[in-house]
Amino acid sequence: MKHPLPVRPAHLCVLRLSALGDVCNLVPTVRALQRQWPQARITWIIGKAEHSLLSGLSGVEFVVYDKASGLAGMREIWRRLADTRFDALLHMQQALRASALSLGLKANVRVGFDKARAKDWQHWFTHRQLAPHSRAHVLESFMDFARLLGVDDTTLEWNLPVPDSAHGEARRLAGDAPYALISPCANPRLRNFRNWSAEGYATLIEHLWNQHGLKTLLSGGGSIQEREMGERIRALAAPEAVIDAIGASSLKGLLALIARARVVIAPDSGPVHMANALGTPTVGLYATTNPDRAAPYCWREHVVNRYPDAVRAYLHKGLDEVPWGQRVRHPDAMTLIRADDVIERIDAVLALPPRDRVIPEPRQ
Numbered sequence: 001m002k003h004p005l006p007v008r009p010a011h012l013c014v015l016r017l018s019a020l021g022d023v024c025n026l027v028p029t030v031r032a033l034q035r036q037w038p039q040a041r042i043t044w045i046i047g048k049a050e051h052s053l054l055s056g057l058s059g060v061e062f063v064v065y066d067k068a069s070g071l072a073g074m075r076e077i078w079r080r081l082a083d084t085r086f087d088a089l090l091h092m093q094q095a096l097r098a099s100a101l102s103l104g105l106k107a108n109v110r111v112g113f114d115k116a117r118a119k120d121w122q123h124w125f126t127h128r129q130l131a132p133h134s135r136a137h138v139l140e141s142f143m144d145f146a147r148l149l150g151v152d153d154t155t156l157e158w159n160l161p162v163p164d165s166a167h168g169e170a171r172r173l174a175g176d177a178p179y180a181l182i183s184p185c186a187n188p189r190l191r192n193f194r195n196w197s198a199e200g201y202a203t204l205i206e207h208l209w210n211q212h213g214l215k216t217l218l219s220g221g222g223s224i225q226e227r228e229m230g231e232r233i234r235a236l237a238a239p240e241a242v243i244d245a246i247g248a249s250s251l252k253g254l255l256a257l258i259a260r261a262r263v264v265i266a267p268d269s270g271p272v273h274m275a276n277a278l279g280t281p282t283v284g285l286y287a288t289t290n291p292d293r294a295a296p297y298c299w300r301e302h303v304v305n306r307y308p309d310a311v312r313a314y315l316h317k318g319l320d321e322v323p324w325g326q327r328v329r330h331p332d333a334m335t336l337i338r339a340d341d342v343i344e345r346i347d348a349v350l351a352l353p354p355r356d357r358v359i360p361e362p363r364q
Contacts, residue, residue: 002127003109003110005088005109005111005128005148005150006088006109006149009037010039011043011087012040012041012086012088012089013088014026014030014043014045015089015090015092015093015105016044016045016050016092017045017065017067017093017097017098018049018093019047019270020251020269020270020273021269021270021272021274022273023046023050023053024053024270024273025138025142026092026142027054027057027158027160027277028142028157028158029142029143031159032146032151032153032154032155032157033151034059035151035153035157036151036152036153042059043060043081044061044062045063045105046062046064046065047067048064048067052250052251052252053252053274054161055252056161057160058159063077074100074104078104081104081105081106085106085107085108086105086107088107088108089102089109090145091110091111091126092142094113094117094119095119095120095122099124102125103125109127109128110126110128111126111129111149112126112129112130113129113130114129114130114132114133115129117130117136117141128148130145130148131144131148134324137292137293137297138294139156139297156297156298158277160274162252162259163252166250166252166253166255169250169252170249170256170259173217173248173253174245174257174260178262179214179215179216179243179260179262180217180262180263180346181219181257181258182216182218182233182264182266183219183220183264183269183272184198184229184233184267185220185225185226185269186266186268186269187269191329193329193331193333193334194268194288194289194334195229196267196334196337197335198229198232198235198236199236200337201233201237203339203343204216205233205242207346208346209240212262214262215240215243216241217242217261218230218233218242218244218245219246219254219257220247221246221247222246222247226246226247229246230244230246245257255274255278258271258274258275258280259278259280262281262350263280263282263349264283265282265285265346266284267284267285267286268284268291268294268295275296275299276296276297276299282296282299282302283299283302283303283342283345283346283349284296284299284302285303285304285334285337285342286305287306287307287309287310287328287333287334287336288307288310288327288328288329289307289328290307290325290326290327291303293325294325299349302345302348304337304345306334306336306337307328309336310328310333311326311328314328314330315328
């Protein structure tokens with residue numbers, strides 16, 4: 001017998017720890033749940049960095065798990081929630097660590113991905129699974145949880161909170177003149193070959209400066225890889241055309257910088273999904289990741305897509321021969337992206353009439 005789903009849930013738990021782009025793609029599902037059941041409590045168990053990005057999200061109680069704390073951190077969360085029983089636990093993290101954490105939580109029903117989408121044996125840790133949804137975008141996969149619970153209104157809504165201090169941080173870094181934002185590096189994980197070339201980015205900076213009168217702000221974290229990439233780009237670009245903010249902003253400050261940018265250009269990484277959430281024109285650079293699954297959702301038509309070429313060149317297969325979500329883990333895959341392709345997309349998004357920007361009201 002299937003575990004019944006709640007008809008009018010009073011308290012829902014969202015379990016999604018990482019990553020920055022994924023939690024941005026999950027927010028519309030939270031908003032859909034809030035519209036359906038405005039009186040319901042929503043507790044979101046989330047990673048430390050991801051909480052820094054989304055802290056203050058209206059109507060959400062966050063419980064932060066720092067993966068560096070390991071089992072001790074899980075036990076602390078179990079103690080904190082020992083007297084809490086959720087009407088439903090929405091297990092949205094396909095990782096064994098998250099499944100282990102879920103074992104110490106009390107819930108009437110645990111909902112997870114269907115077997116085709118589940119990883120790390122996640123379906124062993126859930127009572128109910130989503131209906132199959134082949135070839136789904138990440139955002140749509142999250143929204144499937146709301147649909148399973150009976151939510152009809154799946155309108156996309158984010159309303160990410162950006163405090164006054166973050167807007168002040170952005171003004172100190174960028175000034176008041178219009179600018180483009182390039183975040184050149186993706187998360188430096190093992191065999192994660194998502195980064196484009198310094199030479200390519202320098203060509204974009206020259207075009208933005210000469211043809212659009214826009215300086216380019218370089219953003220990113222403070223890792224050695226990101227700082228070295230920034231140095232290589234600056235060495236190739238006109239000094240007056242670049243603002244180097246790599247390692248200089250908080251995550252909330254980055255949100256404010258993205259909200260104020262005329263266009264954001266980046267590989268498959270958190271900033272393209274932050275820009276998507278904020279309504280900022282976005283050009284994603286994709287060759288190692290399938291953009292049909294992971295592109296900035298509202299700007300999919302403006303992605304530079306060399307993924308099919310990479311699959312043919314480095315996996316020696318056609319798109320219909322590889323699993324959905326297959327990555328091309330080859331260090332040369334991103335070289336398939338040409339500067340002219342990116343410039344064409346940049347010119348196209350800058351020529352669009354302004355959309356209704358989802359720029360949050362400043363918060364205290």
